Amino acid sequence: MPKAIKVTQIIENFFVYLMILAGLVFCVFPMYYTITTGLKGPFDTYSFPPKWVPFADFIPMPVGWDNTLFGGKFFGLVTGVPLAPEVIRSTINTVIVAMSSSFIAMTLGCLAAYSLTRFKFQKISNDTISFYALSQWFLPAAAAIIPYFLIMRTLGLLDTLLGLVIVHSVGNTPFVIWLMKEYFAEMPVEVEESALVDGCNYLDAFIRIVLPLSTPGLAVVFLFCFILSWNEFFYALILGYTNVRMMSVFLAGSVGRTGTFWYDLCALATISMIPPMITGFLIQKWIVRGLTFGAVKG
Amino acid sequence: MTRLKQKDLIKLAFLLPAIIYMQGFGIFPFIFSLFLSFSDYRLGSETWKLTGFDNYVQLITGDYRFQRTTLNTFMIMAMGVVVSMSISLGFSLLLSRELRFKRFIRAAYLSPMFLPAVTAGVIWILLLDENIGPLQWIAMTLTGGIRAHFRGDPTSALFTVVAVDAWMALPFNSIALLAGLESMPIDPFESAKVDGANRFQIFRHITLPLLAPLLLALVLLRIVGLLNFFTIAYVVTYGGPGMATEPVSLFVYFTTMKFFNFGYGCAAAYTLLIIALMVSFLYRRFVLGRAR
Numbered sequence: 382m383p384k385a386i387k388v389t390q391i392i393e394n395f396f397v398y399l400m401i402l403a404g405l406v407f408c409v410f411p412m413y414y415t416i417t418t419g420l421k422g423p424f425d426t427y428s429f430p431p432k433w434v435p436f437a438d439f440i441p442m443p444v445g446w447d448n449t450l451f452g453g454k455f456f457g458l459v460t461g462v463p464l465a466p467e468v469i470r471s472t473i474n475t476v477i478v479a480m481s482s483s484f485i486a487m488t489l490g491c492l493a494a495y496s497l498t499r500f501k502f503q504k505i506s507n508d509t510i511s512f513y514a515l516s517q518w519f520l521p522a523a524a525a526i527i528p529y530f531l532i533m534r535t536l537g538l539l540d541t542l543l544g545l546v547i548v549h550s551v552g553n554t555p556f557v558i559w560l561m562k563e564y565f566a567e568m569p570v571e572v573e574e575s576a577l578v579d580g581c582n583y584l585d586a587f588i589r590i591v592l593p594l595s596t597p598g599l600a601v602v603f604l605f606c607f608i609l610s611w612n613e614f615f616y617a618l619i620l621g622y623t624n625v626r627m628m629s630v631f632l633a634g635s636v637g638r639t640g641t642f643w644y645d646l647c648a649l650a651t652i653s654m655i656p657p658m659i660t661g662f663l664i665q666k667w668i669v670r671g672l673t674f675g676a677v678k679g
Numbered sequence: 680m681t682r683l684k685q686k687d688l689i690k691l692a693f694l695l696p697a698i699i700y701m702q703g704f705g706i707f708p709f710i711f712s713l714f715l716s717f718s719d720y721r722l723g724s725e726t727w728k729l730t731g732f733d734n735y736v737q738l739i740t741g742d743y744r745f746q747r748t749t750l751n752t753f754m755i756m757a758m759g760v761v762v763s764m765s766i767s768l769g770f771s772l773l774l775s776r777e778l779r780f781k782r783f784i785r786a787a788y789l790s791p792m793f794l795p796a797v798t799a800g801v802i803w804i805l806l807l808d809e810n811i812g813p814l815q816w817i818a819m820t821l822t823g824g825i826r827a828h829f830r831g832d833p834t835s836a837l838f839t840v841v842a843v844d845a846w847m848a849l850p851f852n853s854i855a856l857l858a859g860l861e862s863m864p865i866d867p868f869e870s871a872k873v874d875g876a877n878r879f880q881i882f883r884h885i886t887l888p889l890l891a892p893l894l895l896a897l898v899l900l901r902i903v904g905l906l907n908f909f910t911i912a913y914v915v916t917y918g919g920p921g922m923a924t925e926p927v928s929l930f931v932y933f934t935t936m937k938f939f940n941f942g943y944g945c946a947a948a949y950t951l952l953i954i955a956l957m958v959s960f961l962y963r964r965f966v967l968g969r970a971r
Binding site: 397398400401404405407408409411412414415418426427428429430431433489490492493495496497499500502508510512514515516517518519520521522523524525526527528529530531532547548550551552554555558582583584587608611612614615618619628629630632633636643646647649650653654657658660661662665669672 | 685686689690691693694696697698700701704705706707708709711712715770773776778784786787788789790791792793794795796797798799800801802803804805806808810811812813815816846849850851854855858903906907909910913914927928931932935936941944945947948949951952955956958959962963967
């Protein structure tokens, strides 16, 4: 009898690991294939059946990386498009916009989150206020983009970094409020209270005591905002088309422009996924509870 | 007394900057676009006037393209929710087991979590390429040399964009469901085992009901996400072939940024907004309301 159980156990484990393997391939293979295609030379890129494994199937020949980073200095331009200056510019644009919009969203969002966790509002309940903030995220971007376009045109901010910074920081503020609210709610209030008794004012207590204590949370939320901004496409497409092309817009535009120069496109795609992947590994553990907006507890 | 006053002041001083900023740049555009949706404003035209509900009437009764894109949005939504939620549930059940290399497996499963939508689109265009894509090779090997048209055929193009979106949504939903599974109380499971329930019964009568609130929350978040379905349709198929994969948000984009018909585009966008408001109401009522 115990032996029979063991056999079914082994069979079950076999199927479980088989499914795990299938899931792994499903999740990771697309990225793996993109990264390796970025390393292929022109001939290996277009071979069919495809080449799967570097060094075993094909010898890496980073034409695409050469084109995207050095403008084809090493392999010559005959095999692709010289993307280098634009790649560097759009990366810098994206970093500037992501950094500044995250900074603004963090500043405003943290203050509001602190206020919502430590004080009680009489006329409108705290829950209503924070839901009002969240509901902004629920609203479809398509309905906001037209007024944004007109407002930015009136203010002369169309196709400028500042315009995108504003739009991205507005979009990220609700996230900051919700994520930091959870974080502040779990922090003990005693330290601040004793500081307040010692004659510290609220802003001092917030800057000198609360913020330093919540550094890990701040880092996670900042990285998350950065990634949201880095990934954002819709607003970036409409509000910044020529002067301030963002990484995502540049990548999407390259699909048509580089045509079938897949090694160029894959090198570009690899660049665009490096920051999100690194950040993802750093923060995924912390972010889930916050991102389900009150649905996961404990 | 002065202390109390100071407290009142300070809490508003902390809260208001964010609210004003979000109000001014966040909510005001929505009011503005509601106003525009009742006008025939076109970018570049000198004269424009309010036309009442004309835009909406035209959209609902006379615009085949809008009807088609609305249908597309709903189909993408229905398929996207079902496909991504069921696979995510499967993944999370797999990952919640005792496994060797647990940390590695989880990290690998979750690695596409924060991938940009544009990048995901590019990746899948490559994989599904009709001449050199690996999936084309697999399809041809399986069918004995028949070429598949993943993006070229209207029906399969719709499945393709749904699949790409589901692939992108998997990591987040899996890890959220996993968190839900791992925070469950142990007692009901043990007493069910004592009572001799089999695994399916336990799943059906204990796991699912306990997971239901979280599932509902994730489905609602998913619906909101799919209402905004834009990037993948833009990158992978550009709405085509024909209008087969054009969601409403892409219709709004074409109407306003290609044909500069701003008033009309706002009206189309507002139909999305009404659905989004209903979803957010449901979220507040059933997800946040329950938490209190």
